[in-house]
Amino acid sequence: MVALQGADSEVGKLRTVLLHRPGAELKRLTPRNNDSLLFDGIPWVSRAQDEHDGFAAALRERDVEVLYLMDLLVQSLEASTEAREHAIKHATATLRLGDTLRRHLQSWMSGLDAGDLAGAITAGVRNDEVRGGFGLVTSLLDPHDFVIDPLPNLLFTRDSSVWVRDRVAVTSLAMPARARETQLTELIYTFHPRFVATPRTGGWTREHIEGGDVMLLAPGVIAVGAGERTTPAGVERFARQCFAND
Numbered sequence: 001m002v003a004l005q006g007a008d009s010e011v012g013k014l015r016t017v018l019l020h021r022p023g024a025e026l027k028r029l030t031p032r033n034n035d036s037l038l039f040d041g042i043p044w045v046s047r048a049q050d051e052h053d054g055f056a057a058a059l060r061e062r063d064v065e066v067l068y069l070m071d072l073l074v075q076s077l078e079a080s081t082e083a084r085e086h087a088i089k090h091a092t093a094t095l096r097l098g099d100t101l102r103r104h105l106q107s108w109m110s111g112l113d114a115g116d117l118a119g120a121i122t123a124g125v126r127n128d129e130v131r132g133g134f135g136l137v138t139s140l141l142d143p144h145d146f147v148i149d150p151l152p153n154l155l156f157t158r159d160s161s162v163w164v165r166d167r168v169a170v171t172s173l174a175m176p177a178r179a180r181e182t183q184l185t186e187l188i189y190t191f192h193p194r195f196v197a198t199p200r201t202g203g204w205t206r207e208h209i210e211g212g213d214v215m216l217l218a219p220g221v222i223a224v225g226a227g228e229r230t231t232p233a234g235v236e237r238f239a240r241q242c243f244a245n246d
Contacts, residue, residue: 006163006165006166007163007164007165007216008164008165008216008218008219008220009216009217009218009219010215010216010217014059014062014064015064015065016064016065016066016067017059017064017065017066017067018067018068018069018072018157018161019052019056019066019067019068019069019155019157020068020069020070020154020155020157021049021052021053021056021068021070021155022043022045022048022049022052022155023045023049023070023122023123024119024122024123024150025122025123025124025150025151025152025154026043026045026048026152026155027045027123028123028124028146028150028152029042029043029150029152030042030144032144033146036177037149037150037152037153037177038152038153038175038177038178039152052155069154069157069184069185069188070118070122072188072192072194073118073121073122073184073187073188074114074115074118075114075192075193076187076188076190076191076192077114077117077118078114079191079192079193080191082191083187083190083191084110084114084117086183086187086191087117087121087184087187088106088109088110088117089106090180090183091105091109091120091121091148091180092105092106092109092148096137097137097147098135098136098137100133100134100135100137101130101133101135101137101138101147102133103133104130104132104133105125105130105133105147105148108131108132120148121148121151121180121184122150122151122154122184123150123151124146124148124149124150124151125146125147125148126143126144126145126146126147127141127142127143127144127145127146127147128143128144130147149177149180151178151180151181151184153177153178153181154181156212158211158212159171159173159178159181159210159211159212160173160178160181160182160184160185160211161182161185161189161211162211162214164201164216164222164242164245165245166198166199167198167199167200167201167245168189168195168198168199168200168201169200169201169202169211169214169238169241170182170185170186170189170200170201170202170203170204171185171202171204171209171210171211172202172203172204172205172206172207172208172209172234173204173208173210173229174208174210174228174229174230174231175229179204182203182204183204185204186200186203186204199245201241201242201245202237202238202241206234206237207231207233207234207236207237208229208230208231208233208234209224209230209231209234209235209237209238210229210230213225213226213227213229213230214238222242224238224239
């Protein structure tokens with residue numbers, strides 16, 4: 001969960017939050033891939049959705065505006081052709097695809113509506129779901145291997161961005177399984193009509209930092225934890241940007 005539209009402390013009146021409801025991307029987890037996708041086991045998706053819905057309802061009962069990441073992503077893709085092009089380009093950028101499969105996937109994704117495109121980007125595409133672009137890559141991959149990986153960690157929305165005062169800091173996630181999450185977060189803050197004028201800092205191409213390692217202790221006081229996922233270089237970059245923005 002990440003607070004939106006301005007924050008200078010972890011304690012105070014919560015007005016707007018960004019959530020991701022557990023969805024199809026979690027159903028893609030199997031004993032073969034859960035480790036590489038940073039899960040210790042296979043979650044009970046329907047139970048996770050029920051618990052999430054209860055949490056979101058409790059927030060709304062307290063007059064908190066709840067925004068959903070998938071809704072914002074779809075609206076961003078609908079609002080901008082450039083947003084669609086960015087999303088497709090980054091989803092197919094992995095070197096393991098090769099030119100033949102990449103061109104086919106890009107052509108196929110270009111024909112999807114915003115909702116289906118958002119679904120393909122977040123839930124992923126398996127090799128046995130590809131209907132074309134056949135070549136050496138598709139023939140040597142296992143049918144159940146993903147040519148576009150799912151993003152089951154999307155529900156941790158606090159990691160991919162954090163607000164400092166009226167400015168959103170888009171982070172850079174160190175784990176390869178999560179790198180595309182911040183690409184989508186930056187896309188939303190760049191192209192969604194609600195946020196297009198919002199001041200931004202950071203970015204997914206910068207040194208690694210996770211929003212979950214950032215704590216707003218008080219107005220003007222920020223604590224950042226450094227470790228495996230937030231590097232010292234990431235902390236330095238974030239600190240310089242905070243100082244530059246007063």
